Amino acid sequence: MASTVQEPALPDAPPEPKGSKVAHEESSGVWYPKWYWPSFAGPATIWLAIFFILPLYVVLSVAFGTSDPIFGAPLPVYEPWYWSSSSFVHVIGRFFGAAAFWQPALLRTFVFVFLASLLCLLIGFPVAYYVARYGGKHKGLYLLLLVAPFWISYLMRIFAWQSLLTSDGIVNSILRILHIAPNPIDWLSGKPITVILALVYGYIPYLILPVYAGIDRMNVSLLEAGRDLGASPWQTFRRVTLPQSKQAILAGLVIVSLPMFGDYYTNDLMGSPKTSMFGNLIDKTITQQGQGPRAGSLVLILMVILLIPMAYYLRSTRRAAEGEA
Amino acid sequence: MSEIAIERGAERSTERGSGLGRWLRNPWRRPVFLAGFTWAYLAWSILPVLIAILFSFNAGRSRSVWQGFSMRWWTGDPNDALFHDPALRQAIVQSLRLSFITMIIAVPLGTMFAIALDRWHGRPAKTANFGMLFSFVMPEIILGVSLYLLFTNLFKGFVHLGTGAQLLGLITFQLSYPVIIVRARLLTIGPEYEEAAMDLGATPGQALWRALLPLLFPAIFASFAITFADTIDDFVTVNYLASTAASQPLSVKIYSAARGSPTPAVNAAATFMLISTMMAIGVGFLIYRVFSRGQRSGEAGAGVTDFVNA
Numbered sequence: 001m002a003s004t005v006q007e008p009a010l011p012d013a014p015p016e017p018k019g020s021k022v023a024h025e026e027s028s029g030v031w032y033p034k035w036y037w038p039s040f041a042g043p044a045t046i047w048l049a050i051f052f053i054l055p056l057y058v059v060l061s062v063a064f065g066t067s068d069p070i071f072g073a074p075l076p077v078y079e080p081w082y083w084s085s086s087s088f089v090h091v092i093g094r095f096f097g098a099a100a101f102w103q104p105a106l107l108r109t110f111v112f113v114f115l116a117s118l119l120c121l122l123i124g125f126p127v128a129y130y131v132a133r134y135g136g137k138h139k140g141l142y143l144l145l146l147v148a149p150f151w152i153s154y155l156m157r158i159f160a161w162q163s164l165l166t167s168d169g170i171v172n173s174i175l176r177i178l179h180i181a182p183n184p185i186d187w188l189s190g191k192p193i194t195v196i197l198a199l200v201y202g203y204i205p206y207l208i209l210p211v212y213a214g215i216d217r218m219n220v221s222l223l224e225a226g227r228d229l230g231a232s233p234w235q236t237f238r239r240v241t242l243p244q245s246k247q248a249i250l251a252g253l254v255i256v257s258l259p260m261f262g263d264y265y266t267n268d269l270m271g272s273p274k275t276s277m278f279g280n281l282i283d284k285t286i287t288q289q290g291q292g293p294r295a296g297s298l299v300l301i302l303m304v305i306l307l308i309p310m311a312y313y314l315r316s317t318r319r320a321a322e323g324e325a
Numbered sequence: 326m327s328e329i330a331i332e333r334g335a336e337r338s339t340e341r342g343s344g345l346g347r348w349l350r351n352p353w354r355r356p357v358f359l360a361g362f363t364w365a366y367l368a369w370s371i372l373p374v375l376i377a378i379l380f381s382f383n384a385g386r387s388r389s390v391w392q393g394f395s396m397r398w399w400t401g402d403p404n405d406a407l408f409h410d411p412a413l414r415q416a417i418v419q420s421l422r423l424s425f426i427t428m429i430i431a432v433p434l435g436t437m438f439a440i441a442l443d444r445w446h447g448r449p450a451k452t453a454n455f456g457m458l459f460s461f462v463m464p465e466i467i468l469g470v471s472l473y474l475l476f477t478n479l480f481k482g483f484v485h486l487g488t489g490a491q492l493l494g495l496i497t498f499q500l501s502y503p504v505i506i507v508r509a510r511l512l513t514i515g516p517e518y519e520e521a522a523m524d525l526g527a528t529p530g531q532a533l534w535r536a537l538l539p540l541l542f543p544a545i546f547a548s549f550a551i552t553f554a555d556t557i558d559d560f561v562t563v564n565y566l567a568s569t570a571a572s573q574p575l576s577v578k579i580y581s582a583a584r585g586s587p588t589p590a591v592n593a594a595a596t597f598m599l600i601s602t603m604m605a606i607g608v609g610f611l612i613y614r615v616f617s618r619g620q621r622s623g624e625a626g627a628g629v630t631d632f633v634n635a
Contacts, residue, residue, distance in 0.1 A: 036529065037440075037441050038449070040445075044434045044437065045456075048456050048460065048500070051472065051494070051496075053456065055471035059470070059474055061479075062474050062478065076474075123366060126362050127362065127367075130356065130362070130363045134360070142363070142367075145367050145370075146367075148371060149370055153560070153595070154558065155580055155583070155595070156579070156595040157374060159592075159595060160374050160376065160377035163380065163388040164389070166388070169389040201369075204370075258462055259464050262465065263466075264466065265560065268584060279464075296474065299467055302464070306463075314455065317458070
């Protein structure tokens with residue numbers, strides 16, 4: 001009997017407009033119990049509540065708690081009315097004030113993340129632009145090469161550079177052969193440039209892909225119109241391409257800067273305490289006895305710093321999703 | 326024809342300039358500089374990794390001076406080779422075990438969540454989705470440290486650091502990938518197939534299982550592959566939630582070795598991770614192709630026709 005059944009439309013067919021989808025649901029006459037679809041969300045929602053939301057509350061309780069005077073283990077306080085802000089105030093005092101030992105790391109984090117994100121954009125935008133506009137029939141190959149770093153672990157890519165930059169490494173050999181630096185440079189002794197370039201190297205793929213997608217979506221006829229109306233290539237770029245890819249650029253910058261703010265391993269492998277960043281402060285504090293409340297406070301401060309960029313990113317992705325639907 | 330006309334027009338309009346000036350002013354010229362820049366970027370992005378792979382075959386102890394080809398750091402050296410060093414072997418097993426279990430749990434959880442978000446438009450659904458996306462953009466160090474504090478305080482004596490805690494953390498961190506991938510697929514499917522199945526007498530459960538699920542297979546397998554690959558590469562969460570050296574996967578071993586005095590065995594370990602990742606992605610992609618090709622050649626409602634035949 002199967003042969004008489006009309007094949008439904010292929011799934012690749014363009015999705016119907018939203019209005020008709022709603023009409024379908026009404027006309028089908030299938031009655032789902034009220035709990036039917038929500039029950040599908042149940043397991044994952046409960047999971048997120050226990051292992052994502054609850055831990056954030058524990059961070060609060062640890063940050064505003066105390067620690068065991070003998071063993072040094074954190075003694076979290078789960079009742080907000082008993083919270084003590086002494087550890088938090090102490091941590092704030094390490095950033096601002098007379099005993100601001102951690103202030104350099106905080107400032108460094110902002111400077112490093114800013115410079116690395118900027119470099120990501122300056123290097124990534126031309127690449128994304130070229131592949132989107134001129135990729136032609138090789139677009140698939142270019143995309144494969146652009147995506148490849150995603151499947152090579154971040155650690156391995158940083159580790160690869162660590163080997164290249166040792167004092168007898170390939171970079172120093174090339175510099176010697178080219179007579180740029182006759183004596184080997186100690187790249188891994190805590191040079192800001194090494195850490196910034198390592199951050200760029202590690203995170204730039206995350207910027208290129210969204211920017212590529214943004215430029216690829218752009219309406220080419222607008223560019224042609226710009227040219228036809230007498231704009232120079234530079235004017236077309238500045239007045240048409242750039243405004244149209246602004247959203248993608250901002251999203252890309254947020255995507256690369258968020259993990260950079262929490263990065264500590266790049267510094268561990270490529271830098272020294274001279275270049276340590278906010279992530280290193282958390283990583284060092286969490287493993288020390290009696291420092292639990294301070295580690296909690298540091299995590300809290302990092303979250304507050306990142307709340308605005310995270311909210312911006314979530315809002316812009318939701319807008320993009322609504323625009324497509 | 327039209328291209329030639331355009332080029333001629335461009336040439337005519339810039340006749341005045343010298344050769345180079347004219348070439349520079351031609352808006353239709355090939356962007357040579359951009360092409361060179363792009364290839365330089367690609368070389369910069371890929372060559373260091375290829376060199377690191379090459380040095381896993383170095384005969385000497387150095388990771389930077391080539392001393393001839395050998396399999397010493399893979400199989401040759403009886404103590405320090407990747408496949409002989411007991412610690413590294415244990416780490417390989419731990420990596421694969423964590424990735425496999427994470428994949429098996431995170432993908433079904435995420436798939437169900439994606440279906441719920443697609444069909445249920447209430448306010449709680451929006452809130453749950455927001456929480457999921459929030460966990461997606463949160464830097465991993467915050468997630469790792471907060472779970473570490475959860476397991477060592479509130480859940481103390483209940484969840485122990487080690488494989489169990491690592492799995493709980495990894496699943497939380499990976500949950501959003503299947504949700505995003507499966508949801509994108511659901512947007513292109515629509516409710517018609519389930520309705521057709523139910524018009525033919527299927528219960529909602531049968532319609533879901535035999536009509537919708539087969540249509541989601543490509544997205545589900547893509548999620549399996551990506552979750553597996555990403556978990557193998559994960560380092561922050563597993564490091565914070567590890568207990569003894571026995572629960573450290575390959576990524577953590579590479580990290581500790583890279584901070585000490587690494588031998589090319591670490592290169593071999595990193596290469597092994599890379600191969601595992603690529604294989605997961607490759608297998609996932611092949612399965613994806615098989616399922617999507619079946620659908621393109623007219624078996625779109627395979628689940629529906631099967632149901633009618635039965």
